[in-house]
Amino acid sequence: MHRLEFKKVYKRFGEKVIAVNNANFFVDEGEFVTLLGPSGCGKTTTLRLIAGLDRTSEGEILINDKIINALSPSERDIAMVFQSYALYPHMNVFENIAIPLQVRKMSKSDVKTRVGSIAQMLGISTLLDRKPRELSGGQRQRVAIGRALVREPNLFLLDEPLANLDAILRHRMRGELKALFHSVDGTTIYVTHDQEEALAMSDKIVVMNYGVIQQIGAPEEIYKRPVNKFVAVFVGNPQINIIEAKNAEDMSKLFSSSKVNALEKLTHDGKVEIGIRPENIVLGKGNIFGKVTLIEPMGANLLVSVETALNSEKIKVKLFISNTVKISEGDDVNFSIKESELLFFLNEKRVDVEG
Amino acid sequence: MRLKRFLLYVGVTIMAFYCLFPIYFLVLDSIEPTSVSYSSPPILYPVAFTFSNYIGVFENIPLLTYIKNSTIVSLSATAIVVLIGSMAAFAVAKIKFRGSNPFMNFLLILGFFPAATMIFPLYEMFANFHLLNNYLSLILPYTSVSIPLTVWILATYFEQIPTALYEAARVDGMSRFQAFYKIILPLGIPAVSTVAILNFIACWNEFILALTFMTKENMRTITVGISMISGRFSYQYPWGEIIAGALLVTVPLVIIIFIAQEKIISGLTAGAIKG
Numbered sequence: 001m002h003r004l005e006f007k008k009v010y011k012r013f014g015e016k017v018i019a020v021n022n023a024n025f026f027v028d029e030g031e032f033v034t035l036l037g038p039s040g041c042g043k044t045t046t047l048r049l050i051a052g053l054d055r056t057s058e059g060e061i062l063i064n065d066k067i068i069n070a071l072s073p074s075e076r077d078i079a080m081v082f083q084s085y086a087l088y089p090h091m092n093v094f095e096n097i098a099i100p101l102q103v104r105k106m107s108k109s110d111v112k113t114r115v116g117s118i119a120q121m122l123g124i125s126t127l128l129d130r131k132p133r134e135l136s137g138g139q140r141q142r143v144a145i146g147r148a149l150v151r152e153p154n155l156f157l158l159d160e161p162l163a164n165l166d167a168i169l170r171h172r173m174r175g176e177l178k179a180l181f182h183s184v185d186g187t188t189i190y191v192t193h194d195q196e197e198a199l200a201m202s203d204k205i206v207v208m209n210y211g212v213i214q215q216i217g218a219p220e221e222i223y224k225r226p227v228n229k230f231v232a233v234f235v236g237n238p239q240i241n242i243i244e245a246k247n248a249e250d251m252s253k254l255f256s257s258s259k260v261n262a263l264e265k266l267t268h269d270g271k272v273e274i275g276i277r278p279e280n281i282v283l284g285k286g287n288i289f290g291k292v293t294l295i296e297p298m299g300a301n302l303l304v305s306v307e308t309a310l311n312s313e314k315i316k317v318k319l320f321i322s323n324t325v326k327i328s329e330g331d332d333v334n335f336s337i338k339e340s341e342l343l344f345f346l347n348e349k350r351v352d353v354e355g
Numbered sequence: 356m357r358l359k360r361f362l363l364y365v366g367v368t369i370m371a372f373y374c375l376f377p378i379y380f381l382v383l384d385s386i387e388p389t390s391v392s393y394s395s396p397p398i399l400y401p402v403a404f405t406f407s408n409y410i411g412v413f414e415n416i417p418l419l420t421y422i423k424n425s426t427i428v429s430l431s432a433t434a435i436v437v438l439i440g441s442m443a444a445f446a447v448a449k450i451k452f453r454g455s456n457p458f459m460n461f462l463l464i465l466g467f468f469p470a471a472t473m474i475f476p477l478y479e480m481f482a483n484f485h486l487l488n489n490y491l492s493l494i495l496p497y498t499s500v501s502i503p504l505t506v507w508i509l510a511t512y513f514e515q516i517p518t519a520l521y522e523a524a525r526v527d528g529m530s531r532f533q534a535f536y537k538i539i540l541p542l543g544i545p546a547v548s549t550v551a552i553l554n555f556i557a558c559w560n561e562f563i564l565a566l567t568f569m570t571k572e573n574m575r576t577i578t579v580g581i582s583m584i585s586g587r588f589s590y591q592y593p594w595g596e597i598i599a600g601a602l603l604v605t606v607p608l609v610i611i612i613f614i615a616q617e618k619i620i621s622g623l624t625a626g627a628i629k630g
């Protein structure tokens with residue numbers, strides 16, 4: 001089992017682009033770690049640095065405490081599932097899965113057994129004679145995963161392996177992949193821009209933006225205690241409600257006076273951004289009053305947009321209620337906020353507020 | 356729609372006739388006695404039949420020796436061109452070494468030099484090295500003339516093969532060279548085989564260098580050899596035999612190339628690039 005460590009890693013393309021900007025993180029044995037961030041934030045570049053397909057501009061990458069910067073991709077013994085799958089088009093499924101073993105000079109009969117059992121595990125045993133172009137997207141993805149799983153590498157790298165699948169398959173594969181990589185006990189680094197995927201699958205999430213790591217933590221921590229507004233907004237669907245309070249009167253409309261006092265001490269000018277997750281707003285009791293402007297059914301729940309007025313301006317929040325509740329657009333409603341779950345942001349950074 | 360199709364067929368027929376008629380006329384001339392083929396106005400259909408031209412070719416020149424020489428020179432040159440050309444193209448297209456752009460421009464400039472300007476310097480050089488009447492005296496210039504353009508064509512094709520395939524190969528544990536011959540080369544077969552065939556034809560048909568550097572009868576290539584067929588008397592030019600000779604060496608070549616192309620392209624591109 002294998003550990004990976006990034007120490008002050010930079011990757012520049014030309015003068016202007018810093019795709020990875022001072023990355024420091026650690027992946028422990030057998031961990032399933034997700035790199036999460038919007039498109040273009042440097043996730044693929046980070047994977048390519050690990051695989052040795054790109055060289056770092058600065059910094060060190062270590063596997064099991066050994067610096068691997070100078071090793072070529074074939075010497076690093078890492079398995080990677082490419083976003084495009086990169087199956088060899090001129091080889092059939094068997095050959096595609098077998099080739100990492102064949103180049104390692106494994107005996108023919110061992111290759112056959114090994115590929116057979118991997119194909120069995122992935123449910124593609126009947127496809128072994130087919131060429132990649134004769135496969136569906138989901139089947140190709142399985143072959144790509146098979147090619148990675150067939151050997152026992154230092155690390156597994158997966159670059160948005162579910163991005164090209166349809167929604168149903170994507171949801172099903174999410175669980176399956178997690179189980180699969182846990183069962184082989186492999187250290188896995190998974191890349192996605194889909195925060196739901198990251199929350200569902202990971203032991204640990206590394207959130208990136210513009211090449212800079214924003215936060216590293218367990219899914220629950222990322223969700224409940226985001227370090228800044230970017231992470232709070234990026235993670236969670238539907239998005240967190242962000243309300244800008246311009247002064248103490250605005251705040252006192254929303255929460256208790258002890259909190260207002262504590263906040264005032266922190267902010268000086270009384271300006272603060274407040275993050276409220278939709279599930280932390282309770283409709284039907286409380287003393288904040290507003291009007292329903294939009295109802296979006298989401299299966300078991302309704303996502304309700306409510307407009308209310310602070311002192312200085314009108315604001316809108318989204319919240320969940322069960323679809324059994326009778327409600328329609330234009331209704332006057334009252335609601336309350338779970339104060340303990342509120343997040344406060346000063347200059348984009350989250351601050352802890354007593355009281 | 357119908358009319359369009361009809362016009363298409365008419366056009367194709369005219370083109371086919373335009374291309375094939377001279378060949379028909381060659382065949383006709385080769386199987387008729389010289390007296391008939393010289394008749395004026397020309398007779399466009401067979402009237403008499405004789406094998407004498409074909410027999411004459413074999414009596415007149417060592418045809419099989421010429422074919423052997425041409426085959427050795429053309430095959431060796433083609434093999435070297437394809438080997439070096441495809442590896443260089445791979446390096447340019449997939450490894451992206453520093454300076455690959457200047458390298459490609461340099462190759463293009465090389466391709467502009469007319470081969471004819473090399474004849475005399477090369478003659479001097481080969482004479483000094485005692486390489487005249489040696490297969491190398493043709494193989495070396497043929498390869499060096501062909502390689503630049505071959506690299507260009509193959510590099511352009513290899514560029515289109517997704518780089519992710521090369522990278523996947525490297526991650527899967529292949530060395531650069533393994534990634535080349537297990538992944539890039541098989542996927543590049545359509546271009547490689549085309550380049551090989553064109554190279555082979557060019558070598559087979561090359562005349563001036565072959566004429567200059569191969570002065571001994573038993574080292575001549577077929578193109579030169581056939582042009583050297585002469586009549587029994589100096590005023591007599593044996594067209595029938597020359598034509599028969601040309602057909603004897605061309606027709607089998609064409610058939611071989613057709614078969615090769617069919618086999619190569621259908622057999623090895625089964626997996627085309629699009630996955």
Ligand SMILES: Nc1ncnc2c1ncn2[C@@H]1O[C@H](COP(=O)(O)OP(=O)(O)O)[C@@H](O)[C@H]1O
Nearest residue numbers: 013017018019038039040041042043044045046
């Ligand atoms: N080879 C390259 N040359 C120049 N810029 C690049 C190259 N590869 C990636 N980039 C840039 O680096 C940034 C990060 O890219 P990438 O790692 O692919 O993002 P992600 O995978 O998170 O979508 C982007 O701004 C991208 O344009």
Ligand SMILES: [Mg+2]
Nearest residue numbers: 040043044045
């Ligand atoms: Mg990417």
